[in-house]
Amino acid sequence: MSGTTLADWLRAQDDSVLVALLRARPDLATPVPADTAVLAARIGTRASVSRACEDLDTFTLTVLEALLVLDADLNPVPQPDLARLLGKDVKARPLKQALAALRARALLWGPDEALSTPPASRDAVAAFPAGLGRSVPALADVDLSPLGEDELRVLKTLADGPPIGQTRDAALVVALEQAKTPIQKLLARGLLIRRDGQTVELPREVGLLVRGDRPLGRIQVTEPSMRTTSLDVAVVDETGAGEALELLRHVESLISAWSADPPSVLRTGGLGVREMRRIAKDLEVDEQRAALLVEVVVAAGLVGDSEGAEPEWVPTALADTWLTATPEVRWSTLAQAWLDLPRLPGLVGQRDERERLLNPLSAELNRPNAPRDRRWVLEALAGLEPGTTVTNAGELAAVLAWRAPRRGGRLRDELVRWTMAEGTALAVLSRGAITTAGRVLLSEGPALAAKQLSDSLPAPVDHFLVQADLTVVAPGRLEPELADDLALVADVESAGGATVYRVGEGSVRRAFDAGRTASDLHELFRKGSRTPIPQSLTYLIDDAARKHGRLRGGAAGSFLRCDDPVLLTEVMAHPAADALELRKIAPTVLVSPLPLADVLDGLRGAGFSPAAEGPDGRVLDLRVGGRRIPGKSRATRRPVHVPTPSEDQLSELVRLVRAGDRARSTQRGERISVPANHGNGPSATLGLLQRAAKDGRSVLVDLVDSHGTAATRVIKPQIVGGGVLEGYDLSYGEVRRFPLHRITSAALVED
Template identity: 60%
Template structure:
């Protein structure tokens, strides 16, 4: 049967199949191809073929390998030959390959793009090149003559790859003079010499050693994924406990960095010393500290200050986040992690220059990371509700089988990192997805929040005060009580039951917030389910007795005057109340307002104040001119995955493809090309289009769209005017974009 070209195959495909192809292989639609020939050429490039193979499973890739072994990239191949190489039915895999146009043609004349050999490597199925010398011989008989040591070499090469490096390849000796197994095999013709140090196992012998098929049958079946059955509520409650622990650690991080922001490294990122300090302060390991830092920056809660001495500083979003309910805070972090275009797990490793990779540095940026996370979670979503994987390594094997060419060298590590991070976030519990995570993956954020709320234990309204000045919270505390405990005590150990310790420092901290000793006594008396020990009462009273004897305050400006009567006059004026003026000494007034504002108001009230500098001299505070705020540096956007092609967009592109094919097929006669490639002078084109309108004739046009993409159309003009050509199918073409035109002969 004569071979069918890929372009002809695509032209014969229905519009729905082409639209699905464009949505599956999204790179084919950017920019939109002008006709099927362009689409076929683009689909056959090595880069496009490699991208199309990324989502194929091992069994489907095996069929494509078998087609290459059979030579389908150079000539047509019957499906029976492919089936014999694979050793099983290949109809399902061929359907997937045809849908991606990695294979085309009837079953008795299959073809693959020549670029598939470049995309899949030089040794399809791990087999070597055929040997003409073995084609007309009894390969089994030759193999039977080989010794055990020779067969061991052949067996190792048969497993793939089929090449080996050895010094024995440089010797050309007869069988009687051969001393090593490789020399004997070369002499027998059972190995091919590629160069002085490389030998290759012939394809015929490789297939024979594999039992006549190109693949081990077990490798073509997806590995089983053993799971542990759990109750759904058990999974949800376990994950909810992890979520609450994460929130506590993020809160501690934000408060710590609010007080002492860590510096930004010159090359960007967080330094080793700062990471170790964070891990120690939060009592976590460094990978967990890295994840927390990446989360707060990814959620916008912390940002680079970008000043002369840049620091990682909490943003204004931090206060609103801390004031939000726990489930809303969790949702912010979970959504940030799902969309985070970075791999926190890379931190601590080495880059291409063997330098350590710092957290929050640019080296962690991976635009495809969100897609990788969702792929792992989607695999868990296929399990029954409540079921969890027994081993992460078994999940790694399953995902590697489903897409062995996706993810590069970090493919398996990304799965492990995703499981660890999802567990820390409370998205995964006991190896399985929570109810909230399943809803979140379906973009039901409200449902996910409600599911987490239901999984959390009911907040308790009491604590247990111990004689050793520790306070046990037997569960998550109510919001007000949690805030009070955070103010008056330090967390000693966290978990389902949090242990606080009250110290002199923590009591002083509570008094600094404005609470009084009586209020602290009342809080412990009302909220403790156990008697308040006398030691705690004495501690609070002792600290309160010494607290506040020395006081300090903030002032934006001051006024001083030796004339006490003048100061009394100022205090009596309404301007004193407006600008919060108060006397702290007989000759000194202070205000919380800036000095320039206070002086302007006093001058307006009839006084004549003057400003003085630190040395007592009069200074001029008048503004020196307008100032514009500095613009923050914006990071350059990095390319990520191509945008998802909508069904409507795919249909429109297919319609243009068909129009381009029609134009190429029906164009006859010489084209009238517009001067300057269709520039301002469109007289010739306008005359031809006007003639076609009067004669009711179809016209072939070439034009360039707004994105610079050239294409062709066959149009039946209805009207030409106002700088636009209107066709019978309501299409409109600006005349200045039409580059050439020709009448279509009947």
Template identity: 60%
Template sequence: MAMAASSLADWLRSLPDDALADLLRARRDLATPPPANSDVLATRAGTAGSVARACENLDNAALAVLETLLVAGADETPVSVERLARLLPVVPSNALDRLRSLALAWGPDEAVCVPAAAREVFGPFPGGLGASSAELAGLDPDVVAARLADVGEDEQALLSTLSSGSPLGRTRDAATDVPLDEAVTPVQKLLARGLLLRRDAQTVELPREVGLALRGGLVVDRAALTEPELPVEHHEQSRVDAAAAGEAMEFLRHAETLLRTWSHQPPPVLKSGGLGVRELRRLARDLDVDERRATLLVELVVGAGLVASDESTSPEWVPTMLTDSWLSTPPSGRWLTLAHAWLDLPRMPGLAGGRDARDKVVVPLSEELRRPLAPAMRRRVLSTLADLPGGAGVAVDDLVALLAWRAPRKGGRARDTAVRDTMSEATALGVVALGALTTAGSALLDGDQHGAAAAMADALPEPVDHVLVQADLTVVAPGPLEPDLARMIEAVADVESAGHATMYRVGETSVRRALDSGRTADELHELFRTRSRTPVPQSLSYLIDDVARRHGRLRGGVASSFLRCDDEVLLTEVMSTPAATELELRRIAPTVVVSPFPLAEVLDTLRAAGFAPAAEGPDGRILDLRPSGRRIPARSRPSRRTEPSRVGPLGADQLTAVVAHVRAGDKAARSRKGSMVRLPAGGGADTSATMALLSAAARDQREVWIGFVDSHGTATQRVLTPVRVGAGMLETSTGERYPLHRITSAALVEE
């Protein structure tokens, strides 16, 4: 029969190098800094914090095996797999091997051990079972079962409650001992029978033996060891991609509207950081979306670097110079910018609207939404979908249950909420549709940005080059318009409703806006004549001509500003209004007046008074004086590789070096040292004895044990073969170099 390793350190020393490398790869914290030897590695692996981190990557079955080993006392005495099998309906395939690969269990099947710290991690009641009863521990399970058969229904109900949840119960009936023939309440009767333990005057505990008996001798049932099924609904991948494209177009439209709105009216930054509730509600109302979607939009435009705080004395959220290039990018490129920002966003927008520890509302862009592990959660959700066949859609509740089973200790209390938020956000962005991962989303997850943009471009409907003008002065775009056509239509019409088909409405204000921007009536007539697949209604032509006839009869320039008009009667009418006094208009010729106010302000005031002036350039052409919006310089985004939350796995060369470091420390620890020579503290004084020892070892090709302090100040030991000593360095047969001033002691290794 194989014997158990005497300790975790001994078991680690017995592992092949590739198995030790796999352990260090899976438990990254064990390798930083490199452990001096297996004893140090075992100490790290046995700490409560490291055990807890390792357990985050275990599924429910492996955790159940680990908890069952604790119930069996494997943290104190080795437990056989045969004993383990008696406490489980079935020992899950590979679960014990998984625990061994993470150093959460070690030893042969006849004697399996677990770290003592595991009991601290799982709490005082592993498996939901209480402490062992001294009275019941030595009894046969059949005897315990016979005692349980004698209890009444009230007592049985109480026992069932304690066995299915916490084994502790609070009651006043535990205050005093009562003989069985005098017991009245279920608690008193069970205490008298020895089927409950009294912890204090108000607390009772269900003994482990009773809990196991009520569970049929098993720590967990079979359902807890079986991964829940993930029902899927199959769709054509093309249908999934098309549905996602529609969502992506809508999201992009909202993002564009947000950027244009904030270009002209940037919202203030709260003193504590973030975006105020009032501004969020105003934005949601302007976009006609709910506050959750508005929050996601705000977080992503900031996360993508399209918006930032201007950091002035009264800071505001202002679009950056990246906005203009983003707006001119094709839809697939705009989508990629936002989708990539979402995937790596170290924040959880879904938490906005909740309450913080001070019972204050958590607002968008605030520090309370920062969650460094959020990108890992998103990738975990999307990777689960990526493992399914193409076009396989899942229900969110089923996905939540599956991920909870696969890693019940990962993500904390917000785990299930994070999964739901991830699916909701991914659907809004078009990364997921109909519960399935899209082609673009799959490429995005794989890091293929070009492929993701190309896939989204293929899914998006082809831009259309025409509109449908209707008799009620509405213009229907039967799909996404070509960029130039979209700009022209938006200049002369207002969006009335958006979606797969966008409806615009032409009115006097919108026509005047187009004329203000420099377009002429003839150009507007030509636009509708050439781009409308339906006949242009006469009412639209009349509207354009009527507005154009009145538009621009007053012309403004800079004097600071001037107004000129060939119609002296109209100019006289202007001078008789209160606006003339407000603008300090002064007539310098029968057809010309000037004002000390800026031209834009003069024109706005006259328009408010009912006139329709237009701005004029030096060449007499109409000018568009509307501001293009504020912009601030874009800030560089931190590289993912430099973010502390995204420390990558150890590379193959690093793992090889750490394993060699551990093996060298083990070799040094077990080597027999001869008489030792110690260097004086600080490296001063006479070092001739040490130099002579190392030189002799190099000449005779003898192994030497040295103690040294590395660049991190960590003391360690090595066994090596010197080949050269000089110039302040010790060179070894393996090519390593050790500064002599860091060597603290040396001794020949005895053969």
């Protein structure tokens, strides 16, 4: 049966069909096809067919494989034959929908009486479509009744797929009377094909006979079910907002810890196991969450490799900007960095094929397709009704495996589980459902997502509750200034919906070191607390204030002064005085060659309470602000998929393809070629181009580029002269210049 060619079928379609095709397969649009013949050739390439199959569901792929079983890539196949092969379980409606999906991607063309597929689809889809071997038409009506049970068992094993098997019996060719093993008997009967000395193949016709009334097995026409529950959207968003605040707290702690003590970069790159465990312990999280946090802060540019002689992971200057931003902006930065992360943090802790441990930030975690696959999982959740939660990640993985079985690779199921766990940690998901902010992040970007999260965050509170045991309870998110003041005078003991702080002598002294006075702290607790201030807290502050600052230090290297000579005598009598190289230069003054910060730290370790002072006698804050390296702008990651042009661009592409068809048809305008070794050729081409520029008409030019590659362009000439054609290249949408001597022919394009 002869059928129409793909190029002829494309020419017969409406422009809307071609626009839909280019939308479904955007790789076909780059570069712009010169005409329909070029488009058809590009459609049939193996790489393009393989990409087009990535988004096909399991049933549609089964239909495509069934077409290949019928050799639709060689000769057109009628739809009734296809329906018989699929079996009685496949109804007409889903089959019609599958054929429409294949036609929309040009993986199938022609009328129902003559269905054809691209020849490259056999290599791109499966080496053995439907698990069946090559066709041997002479075996279509073979009788299997004379076979013994051992021979039938071999045939059934190969019929279940794959249709090839490895056996030493394939090396020996014997007559049926001499055959001893089942393989030898089947080879002698011609029911197996000998591929080489160790491989046999089951012919397609024999496999279909063995399979019986279900030639393609049990076909799953619809996607598997998935259990879901419904929650109030407000509950999902509020829970996600709480998780976002917890995320920010952990990242702030990580930046603070690495500012003071940056971990080393391994020789092979990445972060060592010991440092990983330490940060997990400091943040009080498991190592998997700690690994995710580390990956995200580096991806967001908040931490970077110092790239020195002894490289370390050091916070960047961007971290300071991030720390001063609002909570919703800080969250959106982290969430977008995770969404675009071309790596799989879930692999941390596993081992590679050489049994080497995979560390955070190591190159082995790189996966260029990770952002695409991550969005694939999130968009499946975003496709559910708002507030719909997925209770089982395995069921979601099964659904996605049915929707796109060729995506995700061997880690597909783990990818779904990792994405759900990581999305929850990043507050993109909450309780198995996508948050409203996460939904906006996917569709609109980080700026609008930040605004959406701000609506879900609890309003900051302006008070706290001081307890008799010197703990302070913040019943929600504190106002930024109040939170900073409280964090200076108290240590976080536990975090969550309510944060518990503890006030101690060390934390109060920290506030004094930062320049706060006793009256400042009394005022902070008096104004901020909704409960009475316990007397023990007042005594603690006053007692620490009496001790603090009695010793005054300055740079000499450094000096210590005190109005009480007895106290200085006590300092000099302490063993720490020798280590600090202290020397008395006056009854009330000691000096040291060491930096002031070291002297003060040494004295505090010895039980004293010194304070630093400036030239004006005021208390100085000598707390180390943390190391920083210059921030690096995040590199624009090239998309792992070909971007889809806009509707206007697609319509223009189709118009150009149609113009190319018209230009190459017999009804096209005047064509002028440049013959070799003839003087009138170039002048005739020049004249045609000049007329086109004058009349505002487009031309189809064939040219050879600087690399000797032939190309075709649709050009609207603007200036022709000086050995150059300058015009608007309709194929690329920009003004370009072409040397006239590289143009081999030109033809007017009829409008």
